[in-house]
Every structure is written in C-alpha cells, then in structure tokens.
Amino acid sequence: MSSFNIPDKLITTGNLAENWRIFQQSLNIYLLATGLDKAEEEWKIAILLNLIGEEGIKIYNNFSGSKTTYKEVIQLFHEYCEPKKNILHSRFLFFHRDQEIDEPFDEYMNDIIKLAKDCQFKCNDEAIRDRLVLGTSDKETQQKLVIDGDVTLEAVTTRLRMAEISRKQVAALRPIEQHNIVVNEITTKLINCKWCGKKHEANIKLCPARGKTCMKCSRKNHFASVCKSRQVKNVQQETPCNSLENNEEDNEYYCNNIQKTVSFNQHLERMHAYY
Structure with missing residues (x-):
C-alpha cells in the first residue's frame, strides 16, 4: 500500500x-x-x-x-x-480566449480544453479545433489551415505545434548569425578613400577609381569629385614639364596649364614691346 x-x-x-x-x-x-x-x-x-x-x-x-x-x-x-453552471458565460470565456504573444501552444491548448468542459458543446472536438485555429497568435499557420478547410483537431494541433518548434529553432540561430556579422565587420577594415571619395576595404586594388581618368585634370587613378588640382595664374617664367612631380599632393601643377599660361604672358610682352 x-x-x-x-x-x-x-x-x-x-x-x-x-x-x-x-x-x-x-x-x-x-x-x-x-x-x-x-x-x-x-x-x-x-x-x-x-x-x-x-x-x-x-x-x-x-x-x-x-x-x-x-x-x-x-x-x-x-x-x-460544481453548482449549476451558466452555459452562456462559459461559452463567452471560451470564444474570447486567444493565445497570448509568446504563450506556449500547449499551455493555450490545455486552457481551451478546460474551458470547453463547461460549455456542453455537442461536438467538443470541433469547437476546440475552431478555437485553436481562430485564437492562435500564429497568423501565418492560421491562414494556411483556413485555406485547407475541414482539417481534424489532431491535424490542427500537430501543425500549430510544429510551427512553434520551427520558430524557436530559427530564433536560436539568429544570435549566431548576428555574431558572424559583427565578426565580419570587425575583421574587414574600411577606409574613407581619398582617391574615389567612397568607403571601401583598405586595398588600393579595390578602389573604383583605379585605372579611371579624372574629368578635371585628365590624370588617372582618381575621380574629379576629389581632384585637388587648380589652374595656375600669373606664372612669370616657363617651367619645364619634367620638373613637376607626378603625385597627388594638395597643390598640383600640370604641364599643359603651365605651358598655356606662359605662352600667353610672352605674347603680351611682345605686343607691349612693339607698341
């Protein structure tokens, strides 16, 4: 005993x-x-x-x-x-029982089954099935079940339970995916490139301006939006082209601009001398 x-x-x-x-x-x-x-x-x-x-x-x-x-x-x-029950009140509670957000499906189903006992439905299984479908918080599965039509109580419980398990599995994978994204962002160093004006990895070969010709100064490997060249005015004497360094410093002088400016100044001097 x-x-x-x-x-x-x-x-x-x-x-x-x-x-x-x-x-x-x-x-x-x-x-x-x-x-x-x-x-x-x-x-x-x-x-x-x-x-x-x-x-x-x-x-x-x-x-x-x-x-x-x-x-x-x-x-x-x-x-x-168990005094005589108010059937209408019991059914009111039954039909207004919806699944709460994040409430486990089994808890919701067990409560629906308890409420149904006091409702005295002629077909208890159908009433429970309808309440599970109409009251579920899983609207995606709900829509599929309604489209499928006359499914059994067993099929409804199985599909709603499996959908819940799938959501939990997906949620468990999200922290891993977010961690991988953070790791990738940390390991990939980005720079503000002075040649193209954009942000990319610290690798000159990945620069979109590499091999391109500037529309402002006609030189290569940079865009006009970040070009630092400027026109030279009032140059007093000719400067040979080979004396200019081929670089990208702030104050750049280009051979073509210099030659045009010097030639124009010489022409003015010759005109003054003639008159």
Whole structure:
C-alpha cells in the first residue's frame, strides 16, 4: 500500500470545481491501484474523508442529504463544488480566449480544453479545433489551415505545434548569425578613400577609381569629385614639364596649364614691346 501515491488534499480556494475534479480523479486512481475500489461502502467513505483534508470534512459535515453510500457522498461533494453552471458565460470565456504573444501552444491548448468542459458543446472536438485555429497568435499557420478547410483537431494541433518548434529553432540561430556579422565587420577594415571619395576595404586594388581618368585634370587613378588640382595664374617664367612631380599632393601643377599660361604672358610682352 505504501508504494502508491496518496492524493493531495482538496483545495477549497480558487477554482473549486476544477480542484474537486482533480481530487476525485486522483482518489479513483488510488482506490483502483490499491484494490480498495471493491471495499465496503463505509470503508471507502472513510478513505475519502481521511484524504480530503480538514476543509473537506467541514463541507461534509454540512451536507443535509443521505450519506450512507460512497456514491451518495461523491454526489453531494459534486453538487457543492460544481453548482449549476451558466452555459452562456462559459461559452463567452471560451470564444474570447486567444493565445497570448509568446504563450506556449500547449499551455493555450490545455486552457481551451478546460474551458470547453463547461460549455456542453455537442461536438467538443470541433469547437476546440475552431478555437485553436481562430485564437492562435500564429497568423501565418492560421491562414494556411483556413485555406485547407475541414482539417481534424489532431491535424490542427500537430501543425500549430510544429510551427512553434520551427520558430524557436530559427530564433536560436539568429544570435549566431548576428555574431558572424559583427565578426565580419570587425575583421574587414574600411577606409574613407581619398582617391574615389567612397568607403571601401583598405586595398588600393579595390578602389573604383583605379585605372579611371579624372574629368578635371585628365590624370588617372582618381575621380574629379576629389581632384585637388587648380589652374595656375600669373606664372612669370616657363617651367619645364619634367620638373613637376607626378603625385597627388594638395597643390598640383600640370604641364599643359603651365605651358598655356606662359605662352600667353610672352605674347603680351611682345605686343607691349612693339607698341
């Protein structure tokens, strides 16, 4: 006898009807497992009162009906703990029970099943199926189930449960993907390139201006938007082209501009000398 689990006492606070239902189920399992379900009526009543607790005994003492058989005592407790229900109110609670965001599907389904017990539906499975589909927070799977049409309760529970598992698996992979993105950003050093004016890796071969001709100064390997050359004015003497360095410093002088400016100044001097 001691190897069997003894039912917990009846909890008289909270949802008394549900508490009584659980206690009665546990008691029936205990009596069947121990073979006491075949005991005499008085013995079974004594077992019930021994397990139900002090609050349950107080309720028993207030019963006015016949208490000679075990079945009569069970019925008195049933009537006390589960008074006549308001079916409309029970169905109101059932049809307005939606799944909360991030609420596990199994918790939502179990609550729907509990609410359905008090609704006295003619087809309990269909009502539960409809509520699971219409109340789920998974709108994508909901739409697919509605399109599929007359699916069974078993199919609905399977698909909603599998969809939840898939979402959790995808969510578990996101931190890994985000970590890889951060690592790639750290290992790839970007620079603000002075040749093209854009941001790219610190590799001159990756510069989009490489090999291109500047539209401003006609030199290669940089764009006009970042070109630093300027026209030279009032040059007093000719400067040979080979004296200019081929670089990209801030003050660059180009051979063609210099030759044109020097030639123009010489022409003015010759005109003044003539007149």
